Amino acid sequence: MTAGVVASLTDFRRALVAWYRRHARPLPWRATRDPYQIWISEIMLQQTTVTAVVPYFQRFLARFPTLQDLAAAQEQSVLRLWEGLGYYSRARNIHKAARLLVNEHRGEFPREPGELMALPGIGRYTAGAIASFAFDWPAPIVEANTLRLYARLMGLRDDPRSARGQKQLWEFAEQIVPARHAGEFNQALMELGARVCVPSAPDCSKCPVRRWCVAATNGWQAEIPLPKPRAAPTEITEVAVAVHRDGKYLLRKRPEGVRWAGLWDFVRFGWRDAETRSPALHDVAVEVRRETGLTVEITAPLAEIRHSVTRFRITLQCHLGEWLAGEHDHAQGESRWVASTQFARLPLSVTGRKLARMIAARESKSTSASKRPG
DNA sequence: AACACGTGGCG
DNA sequence: TCGCCAAGTGT
Numbered sequence: 115m116t117a118g119v120v121a122s123l124t125d126f127r128r129a130l131v132a133w134y135r136r137h138a139r140p141l142p143w144r145a146t147r148d149p150y151q152i153w154i155s156e157i158m159l160q161q162t163t164v165t166a167v168v169p170y171f172q173r174f175l176a177r178f179p180t181l182q183d184l185a186a187a188q189e190q191s192v193l194r195l196w197e198g199l200g201y202y203s204r205a206r207n208i209h210k211a212a213r214l215l216v217n218e219h220r221g222e223f224p225r226e227p228g229e230l231m232a233l234p235g236i237g238r239y240t241a242g243a244i245a246s247f248a249f250d251w252p253a254p255i256v257e258a259n260t261l262r263l264y265a266r267l268m269g270l271r272d273d274p275r276s277a278r279g280q281k282q283l284w285e286f287a288e289q290i291v292p293a294r295h296a297g298e299f300n301q302a303l304m305e306l307g308a309r310v311c312v313p314s315a316p317d318c319s320k321c322p323v324r325r326w327c328v329a330a331t332n333g334w335q336a337e338i339p340l341p342k343p344r345a346a347p348t349e350i351t352e353v354a355v356a357v358h359r360d361g362k363y364l365l366r367k368r369p370e371g372v373r374w375a376g377l378w379d380f381v382r383f384g385w386r387d388a389e390t391r392s393p394a395l396h397d398v399a400v401e402v403r404r405e406t407g408l409t410v411e412i413t414a415p416l417a418e419i420r421h422s423v424t425r426f427r428i429t430l431q432c433h434l435g436e437w438l439a440g441e442h443d444h445a446q447g448e449s450r451w452v453a454s455t456q457f458a459r460l461p462l463s464v465t466g467r468k469l470a471r472m473i474a475a476r477e478s479k480s481t482s483a484s485k486r487p488g
Numbered sequence: 489a490a491c492a493c494g495t496g497g498c499g
Numbered sequence: 500t501c502g503c504c505a506a507g508t509g510t
Contacts (some may be wrong), residue, residue: 159506166496166505200494203509237508257506277489304506313504314499344503345491373493423494464495 119267119290119326126326127292127299133322134302137309139164142171144301149223149248150181156240157204164308170199181223184209185216193376193461206376207235225249238284246296254287255300256280259307265339266311269328274339347427351385353393354419354430354465355402356473357410359437362451363473364406365460369447373423378450379466381406385431398433407443410435417472421465432469 119126138144141164143155154174158167174195178184184192189209196205211233215221223244224230230241242253256264264286265274272279292299310321318330329338357364357380365378383405385393395412402410416432442449452460454477457470 156506161493161505161507162495163497163505198495200496201507203493204507207508235508239507243506255506258504259506308506341503347502421495424492 118328119286119323122326123290126290126323129322130302130306131295131298134298134305138301138305139309142168147248147297149244150184151175152247153223153236153240153244154208156243157208157235158199160204160240161201162199166199170195181212181215181221184212185221189376190461194459197377197461197467198464202374202376204235207233210234211236223248225251227251227253243300246291246300248297250295250297252291252293252296253300254284254291255303256283256287257304259304259311260287260300261307262313262339263303263307263311266316266329266335267323267327269332269334270338272340275342345425347422347425349427349429351429351431352382353385353398353401354380354382354432354469355398355410355412355435356380356416356432356469357402357406357408357435357437359451362453364408364437364442365450365452365462365466366446367448368463374463376461377463377466378460379463380432380469381435382430382466393431395433399435402435403440407440408437409439410437416469416476419465419468428465430465432472434473 143152146152155167155171158170158174177191177195178187187209189206192205192209193202196202199205214233215223224232225245225248227238227241227245230236230244231238236244239255239257242251242255243257245251245253246255261274261283264270264283265279268282268286270279270282272282274280274283306321306323310317314336316335318324318327318335321327321330324330329335364381366381367378368374368376370376381402383401398412399410402408402412412433413436414434416434419428419430419432421428421430450460454470454474457467457474462470
């Protein structure tokens, strides 16, 4: 299957790299060979667009310039810098791995993919990426861009996500990666996948390796690769209550093993009766007591926030609740009463952050109104 | 092997 | 509005 490319591998590599040298975007992580910076960028880029990553990458490196800085940080500080980027286990893993490297590897990065893969959050792709970009280790890579590119070059008919397809893709990658300058070569593959060999309507007229491409030769660009099957989203309703007491609001840290683990949120729970667009306030108060042990009065509807997450579409009914009695039960995990001016100090879920902004705006409005009588 | 894990941009 | 897509990994 790879014969088309392998037969004239040297020409293929030359054409690809020549194209890359003319068309490479100047991405921040391409300006360095520091394995630490490359590692951070690769973790951030997992299932995440370049556009989204750039500002996070800059902030992260400004705050934690070295592996030692990261290892010395609190996990909460790392999560705060990750806030909004998604897949938060990446942030927790990056922190764990940093401590591991500092404590057990003298703060030095392994150069081999096999050793890199032993670190939490680093799988076969990321290990190959770091090893090749930072050390020119001749490691193969397969990720979204190269998967599409290889599949088309090979004319891959199998599902590229199946075990069979994956095996063929990795074998292909192994065969084409050069012994020298693997870093630039791998970057070139990804850049071509990202810029030319795009998912829909690839511009084959601009492709430097078109003559090696089975899909282009046969007009199969639209059929290869086979699309990823996606489950239809499920609608769910949730309720969030900003429980208010003495100018502060109750925030709870989400426990390990759940979505948004380690991030903070207002009191929040699923609402079984999805038909109820505006749940009875009394019922909400009952649920808050069940959740927290606190007796509250639901005083005002705040907003309805729509948010998609994995395969769920969430409608979040947000309310303001005034504390009446009871103390929060800490058995379920960490919680704090926080003034709205301090919300930004904690890593919040995206919906939590939105709600936090609304509450802060609501307060500043009411204080400015009270300062301006009439 | 299949599913969980997040979010935002784009057509 | 909606589905697709994004430098995947862990379980």
